[in-house]
Amino acid sequence: MYFPSDGDLASVRSALLRLQSTYRIDVTSISEGPIVPLKETITPPFSVDECYQMAMSAMNMSDFHHSVMWLEKSRSLLEQMTKQMNESDGNGVVSMEDILRMMAAAQYNGRNQNRAFKITKELLKTDPQNDLYKKDRDFYHKKAAVSKQRLVDELQYPKPVELSQFxxxxxxxxxxxxxxxxxxxxxxxxxxxxxxxxxxxxxxxxxxxxxxxxxxxxxxxxxxxxxxxxxxxxxxxxxxxxxxxxxxxxxxxxxxxxxxxxxxxxxxxxxxxxxxxxxxxxxxxxxxxxxxxxxxxxxxxxxxxxxxxxxxxxxxxxxxxxxxxxxxxxxxxxxxxxxxxxxxxxxxxxxxxxxxxxxxxxxxxxxxxxxxxxxxxxxxxxxxxxxxxxxxxxxxxxxxxxxx
Known part of the structure; x- marks a missing residue:
């Protein structure tokens, strides 16, 4: 019997990202359904972990636009299930810190340095003494100052991957x-x-x-x-x-x-x-x-x-x-x-x-x-x-x- 390997699961996530990009499907339709209008959804909605894994796959493909979208979805789901979370029970759910760190990296790589800096400031509020978070904050602050970007309050997504004419x-x-x-x-x-x-x-x-x-x-x-x-x-x-x-x-x-x-x-x-x-x-x-x-x-x-x-x-x-x-x-x-x-x-x-x-x-x-x-x-x-x-x-x- 053949069981899916990590590579197979990565292929499935890449296939979903391909569908999302080609047919311009929003994250909610993929994670909750229905992807196709008027078709009943028969699969359970995506979990926090699964949305996070989708974001990781997009990051690995240098698709920072869709990565931030999936991280936002993962963050939203995590906030909804906060009451059910218990970090000591080892349930394997990704933490808010994991999501925010990757989101800052995705925004930075997508040339939104100011947004990355703002996210790391939010991240420091969860653990003000964390040296790694402080290092990230200082790094993004320096890059944001160089870029001279204007920070706006609403969420900014990195630009989509530049496609060839073909x-x-x-x-x-x-x-x-x-x-x-x-x-x-x-x-x-x-x-x-x-x-x-x-x-x-x-x-x-x-x-x-x-x-x-x-x-x-x-x-x-x-x-x-x-x-x-x-x-x-x-x-x-x-x-x-x-x-x-x-x-x-x-x-x-x-x-x-x-x-x-x-x-x-x-x-x-x-x-x-x-x-x-x-x-x-x-x-x-x-x-x-x-x-x-x-x-x-x-x-x-x-x-x-x-x-x-x-x-x-x-x-x-x-x-x-x-x-x-x-x-x-x-x-x-x-x-x-x-x-x-x-x-x-x-x-x-x-x-x-x-x-x-x-x-x-x-x-x-x-x-x-x-x-x-x-x-x-x-x-x-x-x-x-x-x-x-x-x-x-x-x-x-x-x-x-x-x-x-």
Missing amino acids: EKKYEKACRGSGKQSPRLTKYLRCFYTNHHPNIILAPVKTEEVYKNPLVLIFHDLLSATTEVAIFKEISSQKLAFSIDEEQSVDERFNESTKLFNEDFLKEGVIIPWFSESIDVEQKFSSYGAFDVRSSGIGQRYGPHHSMVDTVQNDGNHLATLQVYLSTVEYGGGTVFPLLGINIPAVEGSAVYFHNTYSSGRYTSKMNDYVECPVLLGEQITMTKWYKTHAQKLHRDSKPSKAHP
């Missing part, structure tokens, strides 16, 4: 704020695709999301009761959590595996026909396995690049097909930040996009894509990449970047 566009797209220009959308169309014997009588509903580079959504590509259920069953036998402490917090709780053609044949299931349909329509040749990935609440498939400068043995990615085997109620969409596109994860649908222009030229618009963190539900995807080396006899390379 990260700003990513979070904006995840919140559904990013929209394409009408100048681009007026040329988009919807049509039926029936380039495979399996879909001649039931063509696939296809929606253009972007023209250049090409982005398509295949609606109702798979049947939820038959095909999706079969693929889930086959992949569930191989999916496994990663418990490698060296992995990033994005990867640690993600389940992943690869499904090869023999895995389908072994189960008496035909090789997914939709892959062959893409081959016919886009003049591609399928290569490699399907990559199946599962992400739970707070997790995501982090920023990744489908094409790199160094060509791999099987070539770089020309196109990507990602099939959704589950519907994510909140979050979990596939985002192209540079295009302002957010593809929702809907069971049985798929997104298909080109990673290069037809000449093979790299385009960052399609190679820097991210999955939004899951807020409610579970995201299960099945992805296939189309590599350059497998297309030599199937697809011409045109000396133009006008269209892939």
Whole structure:
């Protein structure tokens, strides 16, 4: 039996902080619920210790803005339960001194030196003879004098972590704020695709999301009761959590595996026909396995690049097909930040996009894509990449970047 390690718990806290930052959720909604409107809260509220641990995780990530928020919540809860506290009984609850010292450090690191100085003066009232508190007070007083900041009575939070333009566009797209220009959308169309014997009588509903580079959504590509259920069953036998402490917090709780053609044949299931349909329509040749990935609440498939400068043995990615085997109620969409596109994860649908222009030229618009963190539900995807080396006899390379 596997029990969560300290690293696993740190990953959970990091995931919650990611949700808080991406979707701009307030501390009370996370600690007491509901995070999602109109959804009943079924977990107990956070304790003083848990809020304090959230603040520590934010501090370790240099996110002093959210650290002060969680420390304020921890302080508020501690004040509410003062009557129940008994320091001699060893109940493990953090003390007010612990909270105030960390809050002063967070404010100082967040460039609020005057606020840090004020907090240490408050801290000294609890123990006027404490040499460590006196040392902190003198240090912050000196720094506040140098900074020449004006101290205001209301609580000041440190500035949020400065995000890159890519990260700003990513979070904006995840919140559904990013929209394409009408100048681009007026040329988009919807049509039926029936380039495979399996879909001649039931063509696939296809929606253009972007023209250049090409982005398509295949609606109702798979049947939820038959095909999706079969693929889930086959992949569930191989999916496994990663418990490698060296992995990033994005990867640690993600389940992943690869499904090869023999895995389908072994189960008496035909090789997914939709892959062959893409081959016919886009003049591609399928290569490699399907990559199946599962992400739970707070997790995501982090920023990744489908094409790199160094060509791999099987070539770089020309196109990507990602099939959704589950519907994510909140979050979990596939985002192209540079295009302002957010593809929702809907069971049985798929997104298909080109990673290069037809000449093979790299385009960052399609190679820097991210999955939004899951807020409610579970995201299960099945992805296939189309590599350059497998297309030599199937697809011409045109000396133009006008269209892939």
